[in-house]
Amino acid sequence: MFQFDPSKRILDHESHDQFDGVNPSITDSSTFAFRSPETMEELFDHEIEGCFLYSRHWNPTNKHLATGLAALEDTESAQVTASGMGAISCALLQLCQQGDQILASRTIYGGTYALLKNFLPRFGITTRFVDITDVDVVARALNDNVKVIFCESIANPLLHVADIKTLRELADRVGAKLVVDNTFSPLVITPVHLGAHVVIHSLTKFINGHSDCVAGAVCGTDEFVHQLTDINMGAGMLLGPVLDSFRSASILKNLHTLHIRMQKHSANAAFLADKLNALGLPTHYPGLKEHPQHELMKAQMNEDFGFGGILTLDAGDHISANRLMLLMQQRKVGFLAVSLGYFRTLFSAPGSSTSSEIPKDEQAEMGLSGGLVRMSVGLDQNIEETYDVLVGCLRDVGIVR
Numbered sequence: 326m327f328q329f330d331p332s333k334r335i336l337d338h339e340s341h342d343q344f345d346g347v348n349p350s351i352t353d354s355s356t357f358a359f360r361s362p363e364t365m366e367e368l369f370d371h372e373i374e375g376c377f378l379y380s381r382h383w384n385p386t387n388k389h390l391a392t393g394l395a396a397l398e399d400t401e402s403a404q405v406t407a408s409g410m411g412a413i414s415c416a417l418l419q420l421c422q423q424g425d426q427i428l429a430s431r432t433i434y435g436g437t438y439a440l441l442k443n444f445l446p447r448f449g450i451t452t453r454f455v456d457i458t459d460v461d462v463v464a465r466a467l468n469d470n471v472k473v474i475f476c477e478s479i480a481n482p483l484l485h486v487a488d489i490k491t492l493r494e495l496a497d498r499v500g501a502k503l504v505v506d507n508t509f510s511p512l513v514i515t516p517v518h519l520g521a522h523v524v525i526h527s528l529t530k531f532i533n534g535h536s537d538c539v540a541g542a543v544c545g546t547d548e549f550v551h552q553l554t555d556i557n558m559g560a561g562m563l564l565g566p567v568l569d570s571f572r573s574a575s576i577l578k579n580l581h582t583l584h585i586r587m588q589k590h591s592a593n594a595a596f597l598a599d600k601l602n603a604l605g606l607p608t609h610y611p612g613l614k615e616h617p618q619h620e621l622m623k624a625q626m627n628e629d630f631g632f633g634g635i636l637t638l639d640a641g642d643h644i645s646a647n648r649l650m651l652l653m654q655q656r657k658v659g660f661l662a663v664s665l666g667y668f669r670t671l672f673s674a675p676g677s678s679t680s681s682e683i684p685k686d687e688q689a690e691m692g693l694s695g696g697l698v699r700m701s702v703g704l705d706q707n708i709e710e711t712y713d714v715l716v717g718c719l720r721d722v723g724i725v726r
C-alpha cells in the first residue's frame with residue numbers, strides 16, 4: 326500500500342488573495358483581450374505560460390480544474406475535455422498515427438472498445454485485444470508497431486485489476502506508452518506511481534459524483550499536455566473537445582469532496598460484497614480475498630480509500646438479473662441506470678448495456694455472463710438496512726433461499 330494522500334494536494338492547490346471568493350471565479354468568455362498586438366503574435370508563435378487566447382485552447386476555469394486533476398493523479402499537468410471518450414480519443418490520436426498498433430485489454434469500457442475496434446481502423450490504427458491480466462499473453466503480442474498499451478486500472482465486467490508496473494516494463498521493451506483509464510478508482514490507485522505514462526478519467530463518474538454532466542480528462546507530463554493542446558498539431562485543440570467553463574467550475578467543487586465520497590463508496594461496497602459473498606452468491610470485488618487480483622490490488626492501492634465503490638454479482642441468468650434489478654429499483658435500493666459514482670446506488674447488466682458493443686462470444690470468453698449485475702454502490706448512511714432490502718429482493722426472485 327502507498328502512503329500518498331492526493332486529497333490534501335487537491336485541497337491545497339489553489340491560492341487566493343484576501344477578499345477573493347473561496348471558489349475561483351468562473352471565466353464566462355470564449356476569447357481574451359490582449360494588451361498589445363505583439364503579445365498576441367508572441368502567443369501564436371509559442372504558448373506563453375499563464376496566458377489565455379481562446380477558450381477552446383485554455384481558459385482560467387478549465388486550468389483550475391486541470392491543475393486539481395493533475396494534483397489528484399500526481400502528474401505534471403492535465404487537460405480537461407467534454408467527455409471521457411473525448412479524453413480517450415484525443416490521447417490515442419495524439420500518440421498514434423497511420424500504421425501504428427494499440428494493444429488493449431479486452432475488458433474495457435464499451436465505448437472505448439467500439440472506438441478501437443470499429444472507428445480507429447479507418448485511420449490505419451489497429452488494435453489487438455488481449456487478456457491484460459495474463460502478462461505472458463501481453464508480452465507475446467508486442468511488436469515494434471505497438472505504440473500504446475491501453476488498459477483500465479480496474480475494469481468491467483469482473484473488476485479485473487491491471488498489473489500496471491509489469492505493463493510498463495512491457496511497454497518499455499518496444500518504446501510504447503502505457504495509457505491507463507483510472508475512471509473506476511480515483512484516489513484508490515495512482516497509476517503514474519506504478520509507471521503509467523498517461524492517465525485518463527471520465528469525470529462523469531466518481532470525480533464529479535452527481536450524474537449531472539459528462540466530462541473527461543487526460544493527465545500526463547507537461548510535454549504531453551503541451552502536445553495535446555498545441556495550436557497546430559494538438560488533438561485536444563484541433564478536434565475541439567473543450568469543456569464548458571461553467572461545468573468545469575461545478576466539477577471542481579465536487580472534486581473537493583471526492584476523498585470523503587470515495588471512502589464511503591468503498592466502505593459500503595466492501596460491506597455488501599462481504600455479505601453477498603458469505604451468502605454464497607458469485608460476487609466480484611477487489612477487496613474480497615477470493616478476487617483473483619486481490620493481492621495485486623493491495624500492493625497497488627493507496628492507503629485510506631478502500632477497494633473502490635463497484636461490485637458485481639451474478640444472478641445466474643439474464644431473466645433473473647432483470648427481475649432482480651426491477652425489484653431493487655422498486656424497493657429503492659437505487660436506480661436501474663448505466664454509469665457509476667453517483668451518490669445513489671446505480672445498477673445495470675453490463676452484458677446487455679455498457680458492454681453490449683462486445684460480441685456475445687467474446688463476452689463469454691471474458692467471463693461476462695448474462696446474469697451479471699454491476700452495482701455502483703451509493704453513499705447510503707445505513708448500509709445494513711440497504712443490505713436487508715437487497716436480500717429481500719434476492720429471495721423474492723429466487724436467487725437465494
Ligand SMILES: *Cc1c(COP(=O)(O)O)cnc(C)c1O
Pocket residue numbers: 408409410411434436437477506508509527528529530539540541
Ligand atoms: C464512462 C466511462 C468512459 C467514457 O466516459 P464518458 O464521460 O461517458 O465519455 C470511459 N471509461 C470508463 C471506464 C468509463 O466508465
